Amino acid sequence: xxxxxxxxxxxxxxxxxxxxxxxxxxxxxxxxxxxxxxxxxxxxxxxxxxxxxxxxxxxxxxxxxxxxxxxxxxxxxxxxxxxxxxxxxxxxxxxxxxxxxxxxxxxxxxxxxxxxxxxxxxxxxxxxxxxxxxxxxxxxxxxxxxxxxxxxxxxxxxxxxxxxxxxxxxxxxxxxxxxxxxxxxxxxxxxxxxxxxxxxxxxxxxxxxxxxxxxxxxxxxxxxxxxxxxxxxxxxxxxxxxxxxxxxxxxxxxxxx
Numbered sequence: 320x321x322x323x324x325x326x327x328x329x330x331x332x333x334x335x336x337x338x339x340x341x342x343x344x345x346x347x348x349x350x351x352x353x354x355x356x357x358x359x360x361x362x363x364x365x366x367x368x369x370x371x372x373x374x375x376x377x378x379x380x381x382x383x384x385x386x387x388x389x390x391x392x393x394x395x396x397x398x399x400x401x402x403x404x405x406x407x408x409x410x411x412x413x414x415x416x417x418x419x420x421x422x423x424x425x426x427x428x429x430x431x432x433x434x435x436x437x438x439x440x441x442x443x444x445x446x447x448x449x450x451x452x453x454x455x456x457x458x459x460x461x462x463x464x465x466x467x468x469x470x471x472x473x474x475x476x477x478x479x480x481x482x483x484x485x486x487x488x489x490x491x492x493x494x495x496x497x498x499x500x501x502x503x504x505x506x507x508x509x510x511x512x513x514x515x516x517x518x519x520x521x522x523x524x525x526x527x528x529x530x531x532x533x534x535x536x537x538x539x540x541x542x543x544x545x546x547x548x549x550x551x552x553x554x555x556x557x558x559x560x561x562x563x564x565x566x567x568x569x570x571x572x573x574x575x576x
Contacts, residue, residue: 320437321347322447324506324522326354326488327381328371330414331510331563332363334519335370337541338509348523352433354488355381355451357426358418359394360410360511361546361563362553368422380429381451381489382458387415388427395458406556413555431457437526445482445530452489461487461505463494470498482530486522491567493520493536502532510546515568517543 323342328335342348353376358364371378380388382395394411398404418426432454435447453459454477461473479485481500492514493507507520518538525533547560 320435320526321349322435322524322526323348323351324354324449324486324504324524325351325376325509326451326506326521327356327491327508327511328353328367329356329383329508329510330358330361330364330367331519331546332361332366332370333542333546334510334539335367337539338519338521339370339374341537341539342521351376352435352449353378354449354486354506355379355429355457356383356488357381358387358422359383359414360555360559362417362549362555364414364418365422368425372425377433378429379433379449379451380426380431380457383411383414384426384429385431385457386411387418388423388429390415397460406558409556410559413553438528445484445526445532446479447484447486447524447526448477448479450477450485450487452487454485457489460490462490463492463496463505467496467498470496470501470503474499474501474503482532484524484526484532486524493522495534495536502534504534507536511562511567513567515566517564517566 357367386394396407433449438444451457453461454473479501484502486504488506491508491512494505496503506522509519512520518540520538523535543563547563550560551557
């Protein structure tokens with residue numbers, strides 16, 4: 320089975336359209352799943368959710384999705400300084416005002432976790448567990464510098480064993496590792512990368528019949544100017560436009576969702 324895993328779209332419709340077009344063009348995926356954070360930071364929350372629904376892309380709730388759906392006090396984002404916090408609060412308030420009832424209801428129905436059985440539920444073999452941040456909370460930041468012991472703990476909490484896959488997003492930076500035979504995959508971000516590459520990102524996961532796991536990180540060019548100009552034309556902070564243009568890496572006044 321071959322899967323496209325997309326995460327952290329963050330209402331960036333041009334980026335999502337480009338990624339879906341790339342998946343269609345390559346024609347090497349049996350299914351596409353999203354790992355949450357469909358909304359926030361860009362001006363197309365309703366349109367993004369509508370496209371996800373139209374394409375039948377199943378997925379899990381990111382912190383931005385579940386907090387918007389439940390009218391939580393904040394988005395559960397992590398901040399490096401007071402400026403980031405202020406901008407993130409502005410984004411969250413704007414997003415909550417803009418989402419229509421259908422979008423909000425859809426976000427509220429997203430599950431916390433999805434488990435895939437590439438060989439079917441009647442047989443054993445590789446399991447693929449999809450979450451947004453971690454198996455414990457969708458707000459937990461799982462960065463690449465976490466030690467192997469942390470990865471092993473998360474696998475244990477998720478009930479995973481050697482040969483299984485745990486896929487997540489949330490930090491907007493792609494990486495992978497194998498610990499005690501469990502494959503850990505951060506898919507990166509479709510709509511708000513933070514690794515200095517402004518292109519949209521997603522992961523291609525293949526689970527062979529013998530349980531062999533192969534992971535490829537893919538980047539897709541899209542109309543960044545269209546997204547940036549739409550942000551500038553909205554009431555969202557202008558800083559979010561520059562974040563997209565520089566791939567987040569050198570933008571001090573932004574936060575991860």
